[in-house]
Amino acid sequence: MTEQPAQTTTAGDPATARGEQTRQLIRDTAMRLFRERGYAQTTMRAIAQEAGVAVGNAYYYFGSKDHLIQEFYAQSQVEHRAAAQPVLDREEAFGPRLAGVLHAGIDVLTPSHGFAATFFKTAAEPTSPLSPFSAESSGPRQAAIDLFGEVLTGSTAKVDAELRPQLPELLWLAYMGVILYWVHDRSPGQTKTRQLIDGAVPLVDRLVALSRLRVLRPVTRQVLDLIRTLRH
Amino acid sequence: MTEQPAQTTTAGDPATARGEQTRQLIRDTAMRLFRERGYAQTTMRAIAQEAGVAVGNAYYYFGSKDHLIQEFYAQSQVEHRAAAQPVLDREEAFGPRLAGVLHAGIDVLTPSHGFAATFFKTAAEPTSPLSPFSAESSGPRQAAIDLFGEVLTGSTAKVDAELRPQLPELLWLAYMGVILYWVHDRSPGQTKTRQLIDGAVPLVDRLVALSRLRVLRPVTRQVLDLIRTLRH
DNA sequence: GTCGGTAGTTGAACACGTTCAAGAAGGGCG
DNA sequence: CGCCCTTCTTGAACGTGTTCAACTACCGAC
DSSP states (O other): OOOOSSTTTOOOOSOSSTTHHHHHHHHHHHHHHHHHHTTTOOOHHHHHHTTTSSSHHHHHHSHHHHHHHHHHHHHHHHHHHHHHHHOOOOOSEEEEEEEHHHHHHHHGGGGGGGHHHHHHHHHOOOOOSSTTGGGGHHHHHHHHHHHHHHHHSSSSOOOOOTTTTTHHHHHHHHHHHHHHHHHHOGGGHHHHHHHHHHHHHHHHHHHHHHOOOOOHHHHHHHHHHHHHHHHO | OOOOOOOOEEEESSSOSSSSEEEEEHHHHHHHHHHHHHHOOOOOOHHHHHHHHHHHHHHHSSSSSSHHHHHHHHHHHHHHHHHHHHHHHHHOHHHHHHHHHHHHHHHHHGGGHHHHHHHHHHHHTTTSSTSSSSSSSSHHHHHHHHHHHHHHTTHHHHHTTTTTHHHHHHHHHHHHHHHHHHHOOOOOGGGGHHHHHHHHHHHHHHHHHHHHHHTHHHHHHHHHHHHHHHHH
């Protein structure tokens, strides 16, 4: 229950609902404390106190402590898109484009490695609205998938016609895998995740190129059929 | 802190420490309630009450509510091993052996799909001792990896010499992937997970066979090098 | 200007996981 | 039997996320 209010934010209405300021204040305070102390160590009481509001007020805007995470989620996606822009402008070949966008994603997340790691557990719960697969986060998810669509459309790569429509989502899935690795990555500066990207991208690149080969056509088909079956 | 006591259970000493009975009573009660009500809906107070002990007593044996999950974890692994035995006795080819063992794993987990799903989130947290990658669960993990080792050693498959030592762990990783899909699988009876297994196993089978081809040797090497780099 | 309704705000209260100081039970040893 | 030490057990108390009935602030309508 406890719906997010700002249904009014349908389109550009500058001075929207009265509480918009409070909403942002609470969100920003929460993000700051998460970064400073970590997710578990940040209490709702602390957020409310630092923001100068009552505890219940935070719950008026955000259904739960977990919902504050979704805010981080959306914010990161926007930053990722922005950080990817130079890469999309600069690179033309598929491989470098993909690598650049993946690196940009990790760049954006890196300052939050400490607390982001702990909260991705919540994202893993299927019933949670925070799951990257859930309906509730379909907005940021679609934006992310679209970003990988741009990786593809802007590139010079020739892709199998059947594979092409599926590929953006598959690349996004691979990105989720990279993030899963990154979350568990204890190497200093998460350098291993960087190695993962640099090592895996050429393989993906080659695999995509191979998908057009006549000999491999049946395999490509088989894989794509399986994927189509497994999608919900 | 709060170590699990029964260090004494090194080998077969039948009437071990005094509290062993209590320990099992609490564990069994917890498992029953988890199945009946789900993980989140089962309170520690309820477990204690149903087991007829004080709340604090449960914490004497299990460091936290999450630690009770690890018990489920270990128990499932043992059941999986047992359920896989007929398959390993019956099948000789790599593909059917792998498929059989994967299906056996899902068979064991199926009755707990409802609550297992919610608790796998805890397993996803890197800092948690419950993570399948953590040191604390290295016991069950190694047992699981060994099981996939048996899938391989007992089979007639010819495997690339360099790939062979890595393969059991890779198969286990794939199994983790299957479980991740299963956790999110909302299809009735989780039939899609079954389709995933039946669809993916032939592909894996073919891939393993291809790894021996001279033409693909460089790629195989490249992949294996990457994996070796990424292991912690 | 006042009235009414919506949007926003409050903080005490609840249920939960967890901790801990206190005690009980058991057993080896004189 | 009495002593001591380890193992086990207790339940009140703490801090947490969350709820909710009550209250206030604002704004349009008359």
